[in-house]
Amino acid sequence: MPLTEDNILLNLLIEEIATILLNDIEIGRLSITALQYFLFCTYEKEIPFATPEYEVFRYSAILAAKQISDDTYKALMKQLPTLEQIDNLIQVENKLIVNHQKVAEELEPLIEYIDFRRIKRGQIDFIEPLKVIPAEIIQHNSELIDSDLNNIRGIPIYRFKESELFWDRLGSGSKAIIENNGKVVYAPNDLNSWRIVRAKMLLENNGIYEWDIIIEKTCFWSWVGVCASKNFDYENPAGRQSSGWVLGTNGYCRNYDYETYYCPSFHEDGARITVHLDMNKRTCSFTVNGTKYPKVSAWNNLPSKLYPIVSIKYPGQYRIQPHQKK
Template sequence: MVAIIPLNTIEFGRLSITGLKYLLSYTYENEVTFATPEYEVFRCSVILAAKQVSNYAYNIFTERLPPLKQIRNSVQVKNEFIINKQIAKKLKPLIKFIDFRRINAQIISDIIEPLNIIPIEIIQSAYRNIAISSDSNLSNTRGKSINESDYVWDMSACGSNLVIKDDGKIVLAGKRHYRHKHKHRSVRGKMLLENKGIFEWDVIIEENCDSAWVGVCSSENFNYDRSAGKQSTGWVLSSDGHCRNYRVLIKNYCTNFGDGTIVTVHLDMNRRTCAFTVNGKRYRKVLEWNNLPSKLYPVVSIRHPGRCRIQPHLSTNDAF
């Protein structure tokens, strides 16, 4: 989902005002994961509006609105009334979905107000809310920020002979019980995926084994000393290209993959569907999985010498 992709990493040619309006309206007051600070939301909105006016306006406002990390290097450029008026008109559909309370007052004063493209009553309201707000800890990012500490394997939900390393980001199959080296073991992620929302994460196959499995599982009736695909509460994609949920086997879902492969899991809890991207190529939704429950976790199943890493999915491959 684009909400978990920082807006400043997406090319402006791939954005539309309609698409951005939908995203901002959906995330304005909803507790969904969001990766972009509110100033960057404002910056993206203005530059996108300027792009609709002219390349000249785009260049001017790109210079006047530096990225948040470069805010000290901002450049003041002479206002041009006609261009400002045109941009203000293009920006109007987006303004009500920008939360100026989350933008630093100094930035509003030094950067935003001098642009003369935001109605004065909105600027004054922002100052007033910042001044009287009892919530001094209001985040500069709407919704739930992406917390990389959520993207780790859970030691309390881990099969025997699996070793978790690198602060929980890596799981590997050990050699301690050599006679069991040919048996798959499973581990789930700590992040609970429930209710509504779209969730995406990457699993990197740092070292493949004979069929590494990647997907989701339920915590109910799940045995971590077995492969997830052989259980009724596991829904996974195998490195041999097959999808499996207990007795439901979908062959040739994708091509085989091995060491270094990045598998992205796309879980839509609104529609209870799941799909996968393998090395940048997105495959269809697995519609045969029509029994996904309301609470799920990331899961992998490996055996020696398998090794997998979990991380947030921040790719910009998915456009509006």
């Protein structure tokens, strides 16, 4: 099958892989040639993309090292921490990789399609001592690093960290109880009318935001969605307000006086709803129990600042967590 831009199936595959964190793809599942083509197709292209550019380099370098030997692969894994490890202030001993020149040769076809301008200076400090890319590339791109440039290419897909997603006690209706380090909210048995519970995270930048809501215990018509940052009443149902946009377990989407059928009902405990919020297009769509549905057609001009929300009453219990792509 020729690798051409006209190949529809191949382009669909590229777009699907772009929504997956490269770290979640086992080393060896992609060849150097396949990864090169993937990076070429997504370089400076406006398509949804999930992996930060530092992790793009890291995955590429580790894959290149794997072509040399297992020892080289293991050595590079130790020398090149993940972004999460960097955030946790992991200490890495700067040692030269024995086969660094061979790794550089394997890595060379990929370097052209890695945007080093998106990699922060502190992250470059982990890359430079490895000597797996030419010093002039490091120097040239260090001068071009743009702090205003997003660290994810294309249309960024933001995958939240566990520490970033939790319910906001100050943004909740009365009686709702938040526990488990802010991850779980439930309604006590005397909460018989809907209350709104908002997540702490404000969504206001361009890009695509995704998170999961697990309905651990359903109530009569649970609701999941987003609300505006202003003019919102946490004591009343979200779907009856002009600043609330929600999907109910009855399969209908609601916003103020507008209601439309969206998907089959899902009243069972354990239902998983993924919210896909596109702040570039100001649209929203949902995945319910693994089935992704299209954007809600009427929600095509959402506000520029939104919060994740749920509507809850007894015996409802909801968990919020980063989206886990299956």
